[in-house]
Amino acid sequence: xxxxxxxxxxxxxxxxxxxxxxxxxxxxxxxxxxxxxxxxxxxxxxxxxxxxxxxxxxxxxxxxxxxxxxxxxxxxxxxxxxxxxxxxxxxxxxxxxxxxxxxxxxxxxxxxxxxxxxxxxxxxxxxxxxxxxxxxxxxxxxxxxxxxxxxxxxxxxxxxxxxxxxxxxxxxxxxxxxxxxxxxxxxxxxxxxxxxxxxxxxxxxxxxxxxxxxxxxxxxxxxxxxxxxxxxxxxxxxxxxxxxxxxxxxxxxxxxxxxxxxxxxxxxxxxxxxxxxxxxxxxxxxxxxxxxxxxxxxxxxxxxxxxxxxxxxxxxxxxxxxxxxxxxxxxxxxxxxxxxxxxxxxxxxxxxxxxxxxxxxxxxxxxxxxxxxxxxxxxxxxxxxxxxxxxxxxxxxxxx
Amino acid sequence: xxxxxxxxxxxxxxxxxxxxxxxxxxxxxxxxxxxxxxxxxxxxxxxxxxxxxxxxxxxxxxxxxxxxxxxxxxxxxxxxxxxxxxxxxxxxxxxxxxxxxxxxxxxxxxxxxxxxxxxxxxxxxxxxxxxxxxxxxxxxxxxxxxxxxxxxxxxxxxxxxxxxxxxxxxxxxxxxxxxxxxxxxxxxxxxxxxxxxxxxxxxxxxxxxxxxxxxxxxxxxxxxxxxxxxxxxxxxxxxxxxxxxxxxxxxxxxxxx
Numbered sequence: 001x002x003x004x005x006x007x008x009x010x011x012x013x014x015x016x017x018x019x020x021x022x023x024x025x026x027x028x029x030x031x032x033x034x035x036x037x038x039x040x041x042x043x044x045x046x047x048x049x050x051x052x053x054x055x056x057x058x059x060x061x062x063x064x065x066x067x068x069x070x071x072x073x074x075x076x077x078x079x080x081x082x083x084x085x086x087x088x089x090x091x092x093x094x095x096x097x098x099x100x101x102x103x104x105x106x107x108x109x110x111x112x113x114x115x116x117x118x119x120x121x122x123x124x125x126x127x128x129x130x131x132x133x134x135x136x137x138x139x140x141x142x143x144x145x146x147x148x149x150x151x152x153x154x155x156x157x158x159x160x161x162x163x164x165x166x167x168x169x170x171x172x173x174x175x176x177x178x179x180x181x182x183x184x185x186x187x188x189x190x191x192x193x194x195x196x197x198x199x200x201x202x203x204x205x206x207x208x209x210x211x212x213x214x215x216x217x218x219x220x221x222x223x224x225x226x227x228x229x230x231x232x233x234x235x236x237x238x239x240x241x242x243x244x245x246x247x248x249x250x251x252x253x254x255x256x257x258x259x260x261x262x263x264x265x266x267x268x269x270x271x272x273x274x275x276x277x278x279x280x281x282x283x284x285x286x287x288x289x290x291x292x293x294x295x296x297x298x299x300x301x302x303x304x305x306x307x308x309x310x311x312x313x314x315x316x317x318x319x320x321x322x323x324x325x326x327x328x329x330x331x332x333x334x335x336x337x338x339x340x341x342x343x344x345x346x347x348x349x350x351x352x353x354x355x356x357x358x359x360x361x362x363x364x365x366x367x368x369x370x371x372x373x374x375x376x377x378x379x380x381x382x383x384x385x386x387x388x389x390x391x392x393x394x395x396x397x398x399x400x
Numbered sequence: 401x402x403x404x405x406x407x408x409x410x411x412x413x414x415x416x417x418x419x420x421x422x423x424x425x426x427x428x429x430x431x432x433x434x435x436x437x438x439x440x441x442x443x444x445x446x447x448x449x450x451x452x453x454x455x456x457x458x459x460x461x462x463x464x465x466x467x468x469x470x471x472x473x474x475x476x477x478x479x480x481x482x483x484x485x486x487x488x489x490x491x492x493x494x495x496x497x498x499x500x501x502x503x504x505x506x507x508x509x510x511x512x513x514x515x516x517x518x519x520x521x522x523x524x525x526x527x528x529x530x531x532x533x534x535x536x537x538x539x540x541x542x543x544x545x546x547x548x549x550x551x552x553x554x555x556x557x558x559x560x561x562x563x564x565x566x567x568x569x570x571x572x573x574x575x576x577x578x579x580x581x582x583x584x585x586x587x588x589x590x591x592x593x594x595x596x597x598x599x600x601x602x603x604x605x606x607x608x609x610x611x612x613x614x615x616x617x618x619x620x621x622x623x624x625x626x627x628x629x630x631x632x633x634x635x636x637x638x639x640x641x642x643x644x645x646x647x648x649x650x651x652x653x654x655x656x657x
Contacts, residue, residue: 041602042580045573066623068580085575095571277614278588279563283570294559297550299431310571315563316613330614365566365578365588366623 036124066367128180166238412460451477
């Protein structure tokens with residue numbers, strides 16, 4: 001990743017705050033719906049933006065397991081924070097979407113498509129881990145065998161403005177997952193925010209690179225100058241700062257086999273005493289894609305609709321099949337989630353399901369940290385701790 | 401044309417708020433009356449017809465010997481019986497009596513406590529008779545009530561998810577109050593159905609819909625303690641509208657002195 005980032009930085013330009021404002025206005029004029037970070041309700045969330053003034057200027061975040069706080073910075077940085085409670089999954093794989101509707105007619109049934117056509121999105125502030133998450137979801141939603149038209153329509157039309165991280169939190173571990181902090185591909189434009197002084201004057205600029213022809217075209221329309229050695233050095237220093245601030249690593253070596261081979265680790269019982277089975281980790285995860293489908297009917301039985309909503313492997317109804325719930329216990333649910341994310345995701349989709357964004361760590365109400373759980377499973381496997389006495393019984397039975 | 405199914409609404413110990421949710425279905429009331437014959441609904445009309453009924457909605461908890469007998473008769477007269485609201489599904493706020501001596505209350509409140517014939521505990525309808533479906537909430541959500549009625553008419557399983565309120569918050573994009581503000585919130589252990597009403601107004605969940613399908617109340621209580629919620633407050637959080645729901649009752653008892 002370092003090589004690619006350096007190469008793209010060599011072709012970098014520099015724009016100022018005004019240039020960024022023009023970029024955003026231009027995208028809106030081109031018909032894009034602009035979505036990016038904004039400060040609201042005690043966090044930096046994603047929302048539709050009118051322009052640069054909606055960005056969280058001068059705000060930052062403090063994050064640790066089960067805790068997030070919005071705080072003032074001592075500068076006016078526009079991107080001086082890391083990922084918040086939302087991910088771009090909200091827009092690409094919406095939490096609730098109507099799939100189709102049907103009306104009863106005298107001569108039969110009339111089916112029609114669910115909602116209006118999706119807007120054409122321009123996403124601003126897409127972090128390297130967010131881009132990596134989109135690539136993971138692409139393999140799920142736009143696979144060779146199946147194509148989710150709702151996701152594909154939104155994803156393929158989206159204009160992506162990435163922001164390389166220049167800070168990290170203890171919850172961040174994208175470097176462990178090979179996903180960041182610098183995005184090397186997949187964006188139309190990528191920014192590194194550079195704040196500092198030159199000749200006694202404060203400066204606030206963005207080192208910008210294009211990743212696609214349409215990104216180059218957008219950049220050409222902006223007032224910019226080629227990036228000099230000083231700006232490039234400042235950008236690289238920011239990336240290194242982010243790398244250095246990351247929290248504990250997720251030890252990925254052999255994790256696929258570790259989880260596959262330890263379905264009866266006593267650690268699953270341990271985590272089940274702490275896990276609320278509330279589903280928050282899956283819902284904030286930018287790669288979790290599970291959903292449920294509900295049919296609604298009106299009172300007269302003349303009109304019916306089918307809706308798709310986000311679901312979670314931590315709910316009982318999610319694993320309900322004829323006759324009962326396959327994963328009735330929290331132990332089974334947490335094990336399913338972590339094992340899928342870090343191990344069987346490879347079998348299914350050819351990659352890890354985790355990009356190291358740390359949202360599941362921050363937004364778990366009781367602060368369960370998957371990095372610590374993996375470490376504990378490894379420790380117990382290395383120490384050859386005996387599995388539960390019930391390990392020989394089938395899973396559903398032992399968990400019931 | 402087949403006859404319309406007959407609907408009855410019965411009240412036990414309750415505030416009437418849940419049956420009012422039925423009258424609150426203003427836009428759908430006429431359509432509802434077109435599909436169901438409303439045979440017994442004292443809140444709406446004093447003209448009542450005798451049973452049997454195809455569907456009975458039952459509000460309120462059982463708190464007197466008289467009601468304990470009456471619910472058996474309602475059950476006998478009802479092809480399907482659906483309980484609505486926290487009183488009917490968990491004993492309601494009046495189940496606070498279950499943690500004290502009810503005779504002491506009657507001595508304090510009534511001039512002639514010997515006139516009062518009451519049970520020691522307030523209990524859910526399902527503790528007395530078989531119930532076909534329990535609709536949670538204090539009060540119930542009228543959209544969910546309509547879903548139950550439509551499902552009854554169409555003979556389908558109602559879409560009433562039993563997962564946590566957290567799922568509703570996250571679908572709506574509400575920023576977690578516990579994580580971002582340190583607010584005490586019962587959302588992670590509370591049954592969905594309100595659409596995350598309180599969190600959308602920056603208030604922690606009060607647990608109006610009772611325990612979710614799978615809960616870990618001790619782990620949540622431990623986190624609340626870390627957030628500075630004292631023992632008495634933790635006890636009261638779990639001991640409100642659904643105080644007698646087993647998971648909440650056991651958790652509140654853990655915080656007694």
